[in-house]
Amino acid sequence: MKDTVLLLLCAVALAHSYGRNPQQCNCDPSEESKKICESHNGLDDVLVAHEHCDKFYKCTNGKAVAYQCPDNLLYDAVAERCEWPHEVNCGNRPISDGNDCNGIDVSQAPPSSTTSRPINEGTCNCRPDEAPSICAANGSDGVLVAHENCNQFYKCDNEKPVALYCFGNLLYNPYTEQCDWPENVDCGDRVIPNP
Template identity: 30%
Template sequence: MKTVTVALLIFVTGSSAQFKCPDRTGFFPDPVQCDLYYVCSKGEYEEKLCPDGLVFDARDPNHERCDIPANVDCDERTELQEPHPSPGCPRANGYYRHSDPLACDKFFNCVNGVPHELPCPPGLIYDDTASTCAWPDDSHRKDCKNAKRDKLDDGFTCPDEEILGPGGRKLPHPTFAHPEDCGKFYICRNGVMPQKGQCVKGLVYNEETFTCDDPKNVPGCEDYYEKAEKSKTKKA
C-alpha cells in the first residue's frame, strides 16, 4: 500500500508541474486522473481533488462539479486517487451494491465513509454498473437474474411470465384470483411484489376482467355472499 501511495504522489506532482491553464479563469480536468482537477485564476492554477469516490465533471469549465462515475465520461482519464474504504463502502462516497449478496434490491449510498442503506422500488435490483436500480433483465448483474421472489404468508408468489390484459396489453400490476375466497384476490406490484386484495362488499373478483364484479357475472361465485351469511348464522 505504501508503494502505491508514493507512486501516486509522484504522478500527481509530475502532472501538476506540466499543467498549463487552457484559459485564465475556470475549472479544468487533469489529462490522466479523473478525480483531479485545477482551479485557474488569472492564469495561475490550484490543484484540487474530488472527494474519494467522486470524479470531476469537465463538461463546463465555468462550474466546479464532482459527481459519481456513472454520470461522468472520464474517457482517457483512467487514474484515480487511492481509495479510503470503510465497512460497506469501497470508497468514501458514491453508490455501491449491498454487502449482503442476497440483498439484490438494496444498496448503499456512502457519504464520507458512512453507508446509508436504501431500497430499490418493487421488482428492481441494484445495478452497480449504472449506479441505479433496474429490471433484472436489463441489469448488468449476473448474480441477481434469479433473485428470490417474495412470498406471502399463504404461499402465494407472483408468476415469472408476463400477464396480458384486454387487447393483449401487458398489465404492469396484474391481479389474480384467490383459490378459495371469491371476495379476495392478489396484486403483483410491478409484476413481482405480491400483496393481498379484497373486493368491496357485494362484489367478487372476476379473473376474466381482472376487476371486482357483480357475483352473477362470475361462475361459481353467484351465491358467495348468501353462503357467507349462512355460515355466520350457523356460527352464531
Template identity: 25%
Template sequence: MKSTLVLLLALYGFLALFATAVTSSRLRADERDIDLGESDYQCPEGLYVAPHETQCELYYICASGGTPTHLYQCRDDLLFDLKYYGCNFKDQTECGDRLAPFTCPSPSGQFPIREGTCDSRYYVCTNDVAKLQVCPNGGIFDAASSACVATACPTTTTPAVPTAPGLFECPAPSGNFPSPYSCSQYYVCVDGTALLFECAAGLYYNAPLDICDWPSNVNCNLPTSSVNI
C-alpha cells in the first residue's frame, strides 16, 4: 500500500512538472522575435498566444491567468499564422482579416490594402510612407479609380493619368479636389503634382465626402466626362 502511494505521488509530481513545462513552452516567444513591451489587451480564456487584432506581423504572449504580458513582432519578414499559431513565411501564412506590412508600389498615390480586395480600408503613400485610411460613410475603395465609391466595387473604371502642365493648379500641396471640367473627375495632388482620376461609370465625385457617389447626391452642373482637357 505504501509503495502504491509513493508511486502515485511520484506520478502526480511528474504530471505537474510536465504541465508546467508545456505551459512554459507555450508562454515563450522565439528569442529572435521583437518584444514591443507590455500590453493591456485581454487574451481569450485558455489562450497563451494570441494574434494581434489588425496586424499580421504582431502577436501577444499571454500570462496563465488570461492577461497578456507582452506584444511581439515576428522576426525578419515573417507573419503570425492563424493555422500554425506562430511566425511563418509570408506565402504560407493565413492572415485572415489582419493586414501584413504594406510596401508602397510607388512613392505617392492611393492603393488597396490587397490586390483584388473589396474593402473600405486603403493606403495613402507619400514619399514611400504608407498611411492606412478608411473610406467615409461606409464607402468602398475602388482600386481601378483609386477612390472611395458609394457602391460595391465597380468592375470598370478609368485609370489615373498625369495631368498636362498648367491645366490644373493644386489648391494645396496634397489632397483630393474636384475637377473644374467634369462632374465625374477629380484630382489627387501629391507634393504639388496633380493626377487626374475618373469615377466609375455613372458616378460623380462628391468633394465634401471625398467619394465617388450617385449623381443625385452631388451638386454638379458640369459634363460627366472631360474631352481633351
C-alpha cells in the first residue's frame, strides 16, 4: 500500500514537473500537499515534504497538517522520515528558524533548557476516555489529549478527537503536549507499542 502511494506521489510530481528534474521539485509544497491530501481523503499515513527541510506534512482527514522533525533532524522526502542532515538532500528547501510552523509541532522534542510553549506543570489532558467530552467543548479545536497508546495523541478538530501518531519511536508527553524521546515520557497506564 505504501509503495502504491509513493508511486502515485512520484507520478504527480512528474506530471507537474514539465521537463524539470523530478528530484528537485520547484512546486510550492504547501499547495501540492493540499492537493495530495485532498485526493487521498481517508488515508492518514500519507507524508508530503514541507517547504522547509526540517518539517513535513501528514495527511489527516484530507487535510495537510505540518509537523516539525525532532531536534537536529531533517525530513527526507524519498525515505519519508526524519534523518540526520548528512543523509538528506534538501534541494531548494531551507531549514526553518523553528518559529514559523503553520501546524502542530508535537513531534519536536523539547529543548533541554527552556521551551517556548507554556507547560502546565502538574496538569494535563491525560485521560484518553475524556477526549470526546474535551473536544465537544466550544473553542476546543487544536486541543491535544493523551491517547490510549503512548505513541499517539488526540487533536480536537471540529469538536471531535482525531487520533494522530508521534513520529518514529517518539512517545506522546501530555504534560508538554509534545512527542518526546521515550526516556522523557511516563506512559502510566497507556499502552507502550512494540518497536
